[in-house]
Amino acid sequence: MPLEDFQYDLGGVVIGAGTSVQVIETTGLGRPPVRESDVDQPSMDGQFAGPDYWAGRQIQFDAAIKIPGDPAACHDMVATLQAVTDAAAARLVGGQGLALRIKRPGRPVKQLTVRARKLDPEYGKVIHGYVPLDIELLAHDPTFYADEPSTTELPLGWLTGGGFAAPVTAPIYVQDGTVAADRPGWVTNQGTADAWPIMRITGPCANVTITHVVSGRSLTLPTLSLAAGRWVEIDTRPGYRTVTWDNGGNASTYLSPASRIDLFSLPPGQSEMRWTAFDGTNSARLRVTWRDAYIAL
Structure with a gap:
């Protein structure tokens, strides 16, 4: 409206x-x-x-x-x-x-x-x-958030750093991508504060790891096995921070103890997201949805 x-x-x-x-x-x-x-300084003036x-x-x-x-x-x-x-x-x-x-x-x-x-x-x-x-x-x-959400979908098997140039002849050189925005796996928070993504993993796949490359933070679900068409959603937003099945069931037990949902944010600007999983069909998808976040109107 x-x-x-x-x-x-x-x-x-x-x-x-x-x-x-x-x-x-x-x-x-x-x-x-x-x-x-703040804490009062013991036996001293002022506070810490x-x-x-x-x-x-x-x-x-x-x-x-x-x-x-x-x-x-x-x-x-x-x-x-x-x-x-x-x-x-x-x-x-x-x-x-x-x-x-x-x-x-x-x-x-x-x-x-x-x-x-x-x-x-x-x-x-x-x-x-x-x-x-x-x-x-x-x-x-x-935090203030954008009125409309942003979404990107990442398939498995894409090389965010480039690929092979055809025709392939010896010696083989791997070519790097030169424009980050043109490569898959990049998300942009156009605001001025950290944004909190919702990530939906759709099978078939198993042993999933999602990584925010700049910070090095990862969310790992080592025992998760998704059948074709089923999905699990990780919601990192403050006040939510849940891992749920497509039927509404709790899937947080699949998340490794070292995975911190409360720290998995998208800082202002451009970020690279990567994910890995076992998928013999190359049809699994990761959908990342976020709202640009702002400290002021």
């Missing part, structure tokens, strides 16, 4: 410019709160500076429903917002939330995953079709 400048899409309900819900002020879209770990981590991002909307002469429509809008924020699929399932999409002038649409913490209407002037509205949301992951 396209958005206009100064519009916000909360779980499919659009508010802001040009709608019946006017957004007067928005806070919480700047630097997220810090979860500090520990790591600073981002806390959840708290977003507040000072808004008002304005539908002159129609109090029933005002009540209906409040009910619509309550219904979308109270949805059991987002409220009662760990790690789930609503998509908050944001459009600002001169910027592409970006989104956060949020939970509603407050939806407080004031009905004193509802008879006139005016209802001030206080909305508070919490994004457990404070």
